[in-house]
Amino acid sequence: MTGAPAVPEGRIVLVRHGKTEWSESGQHTGTTDIPLTPQGEADAATLPTRLAEFDFGLVLTSPMRRARRTAEIAGFGSAEVDPNLVEWDYGGYEGRTTKEIRAELGYDWAAFEHGVVPGATPGETVEEVAARASRILLRAWPVLATRDVLLFGHGHALRILATVFLREQSRFAAKVLLDAGSVSVLEYEREQPAIKLWNSLG
Numbered sequence: 001m002t003g004a005p006a007v008p009e010g011r012i013v014l015v016r017h018g019k020t021e022w023s024e025s026g027q028h029t030g031t032t033d034i035p036l037t038p039q040g041e042a043d044a045a046t047l048p049t050r051l052a053e054f055d056f057g058l059v060l061t062s063p064m065r066r067a068r069r070t071a072e073i074a075g076f077g078s079a080e081v082d083p084n085l086v087e088w089d090y091g092g093y094e095g096r097t098t099k100e101i102r103a104e105l106g107y108d109w110a111a112f113e114h115g116v117v118p119g120a121t122p123g124e125t126v127e128e129v130a131a132r133a134s135r136i137l138l139r140a141w142p143v144l145a146t147r148d149v150l151l152f153g154h155g156h157a158l159r160i161l162a163t164v165f166l167r168e169q170s171r172f173a174a175k176v177l178l179d180a181g182s183v184s185v186l187e188y189e190r191e192q193p194a195i196k197l198w199n200s201l202g
Contacts, residue, residue, distance in 0.1 A: 010144035011196065012137075012165065012186040013054055014151050014158045015074065017066040018044040019180040023155075026097045028111075029066075030090040031121050036069050043181035046202070047074035050183055057147030058140060062086050062154060070181075071152040079152060082139070084132040087154035091116040091123020111156070112174035126160065130170035133161035155180070162186060166193050 018040030022029040036044065051074060059078070061071045062085035071079040093101055093116045102109050116123040140149040151158070159173035165186050166172075178184065178199055185197040 007188050007191055008141070008144035009146050010057070010148045010187075011054065012140060012144070012149050012151065013051065013056075014153065014162065014178075014184040014186070015047065015051075015070060016155050016158055016178050016180055016182050017062075017064075017070040017152065018042075018073075020066050022095070023180045026099075027095050028090040028093050028097070029154075030087045030094050032095060033064050034066060036066055040066070040180065041069070041073060043201075044070045044073035046181075047183070050200075050202075051075075051150070054148040054150070056150045057143040059150040059152075060085060060136065060139070061152035062157075064154070067152045067154065074152075076150065076152070079150075082136065084135045085151060085153040085157065086132075088126075088129050088156045088160075089116075089121050089124040090119075091121055092119030093117065093123075094119060094121070110174065112171050126170050126173075129157055129160045130164050133157065133164045133170075136161060137165060158184070162195070166195070 018036045020034050020036055020040060022034060059076050060082040061067050061079040063081045063083055115125055143149050155178045159176050159178050160170050163170050163173045179201060182199045182201050184199060187196045
């Protein structure tokens with residue numbers, strides 16, 4: 001980008017939304033717009049202190065209310081909604097647990113390895129989610145020259161975004177876990193994209 005330093009000074013802060021009933025039960029929650037639980041709201045209330053050290057020049061949130069509510073409680077009610085931050089569209093596996101899906105298929109199904117099937121929605125491939133993540137990072141790049149970027153989103157989509165930032169294969173996201181209510185920080189170490197903090201819950 002013209003005028004941007006060779007090594008951006010800013011950091012990308014990832015916040016996974018607070019707990020929901022489905023995040024607690026292990027049900028795949030993509031397009032279903034469910035609210036935070038009381039515990040999820042309480043966890044989100046710790047975010048203002050945890051995010052106080054940063055200088056945000058751009059704050060984006062998924063359009064899903066679990067992410068928008070987390071942003072609001074964190075003190076970022078004016079966060080801009082970006083549809084590219086929505087969770088993976090799980091298609092026919094929406095609302096189902098891995099255990100249920102494996103029992104139906106008869107093998108050790110994993111989303112990152114085997115993908116999803118169409119259902120009420122078409123579903124997405126890992127690569128399609130990674131393409132959306134790339135568009136978020138393109139938006140963030142000019143801001144990162146001097147300031148931080150804050151993203152409120154979802155477990156799988158943010159994990160995939162991290163792999164895109166790190167210039168790794170998107171399926172590597174299967175190996176980096178992200179809990180509800182967590183904060184993670186990505187930054188540049190010299191010219192290399194790196195993880196500064198991952199999956200911090202306090």
